[in-house]
Amino acid sequence: MSNMMYACSILYKTQLPFVLAFNKTDVVSHGFALEWMSDFEAFQRALQRQEESFMNSLMQSMSLVLDEFYAHLRVCGVSAMTGQGMDEFFDKIGEAVTEYYDEFRPNLQRQVEKKRQAEQEQKEEHLKRLMKDLAVSEGKEVDL
Numbered sequence: 001m002s003n004m005m006y007a008c009s010i011l012y013k014t015q016l017p018f019v020l021a022f023n024k025t026d027v028v029s030h031g032f033a034l035e036w037m038s039d040f041e042a043f044q045r046a047l048q049r050q051e052e053s054f055m056n057s058l059m060q061s062m063s064l065v066l067d068e069f070y071a072h073l074r075v076c077g078v079s080a081m082t083g084q085g086m087d088e089f090f091d092k093i094g095e096a097v098t099e100y101y102d103e104f105r106p107n108l109q110r111q112v113e114k115k116r117q118a119e120q121e122q123k124e125e126h127l128k129r130l131m132k133d134l135a136v137s138e139g140k141e142v143d144l
Contacts, residue, residue: 008069016104017096019074021089026079034077037070 011018022030036043074092078085 008066011069015107017074017099019076019089019092019096021085021092022075022077024079024081025077025084026082030077034075037066037073037075 007018007020022033074095076085076088076092078089
């Protein structure tokens with residue numbers, strides 16, 4: 001759960017496309033995690049089967065936030081040993097690349113241009129103030 005909270009914070013901060021890959025699916029299926037991610041109540045039931053603790057209570061509270069987070073993730077299970085899920089994994093990576101170029105990159109370019117314009121306006125404002133100060137003093141020494 002703490003890993004998912006960390007991933008959630010990174011995703012919202014960076015706004016980058018995100019792919020979640022469960023590995024070693026040849027050893028243990030990732031089906032239980034997919035169920036928890038898609039069914040809020042199943043996750044709540046799993047938490048209730050554990051002993052009561054602060055972390056358990058926190059996870060129950062935060063699961064509502066994660067429910068929304070999970071709805072927009074690209075998720076797949078993979079096994080390097082058997083190759084299971086690798087085609088799906090590369091498809092998900094391809095989707096993320098497309099999203100990056102279609103959505104993230106243009107937004108990033110707009111932000112960079114906006115920042116550049118703000119810096120240019122700030123430089124012009126500083127230059128105006130300098131020119132005004134020089135005009136007031138008419139180039140003479142000024143007592144400070």
